[in-house]
Amino acid sequence: MTTAGPVQVNPTELRAAAKDSSDIQTSITNVLSTLQNSLTMSNKAPWGNDSFGHKFANGSSGYLAVRDNLFSGLSGMASTFGSIASGQNEAADELSDADNGNAT
Secondary structure, eight states: OOOOOOOOOOHHHHHHHHHHHHHHHHHHHHHHHHHHHHHHSOSSOTTOSSHHHHHHHSSTTSHHHHHHHHHHHHHHHHHHHHHHHHHHHHHHHHHHHHHTTOOO
16 A cells, blocks of 8 residues: 655645636636527527427427526536635635744
8 A cells, every 4th residue: 555645735826726717617607608698599489389399398308498407507517616716715825824824
């Protein structure tokens, strides 16, 4: 069995990683916004108002439900990357404070 070596964390690199995580959040949010605008732009249902159109659009596996699930998933993903960025920044601040003797 091998033992792990020392763990080193550089606050500057952690802040850089936080910026990357925040940039990912922004990118996902922009994609979601573009997608929402594109898919909800028209008030007219392109699939029609007949029985085939209703089957396509409605129900738990219909287009509208799938679209809304996609929107929800992308929103959650963006939120997760925002939380990761916040945690990385907080950890970098705490590590810097500890290194400077200002730990609380």
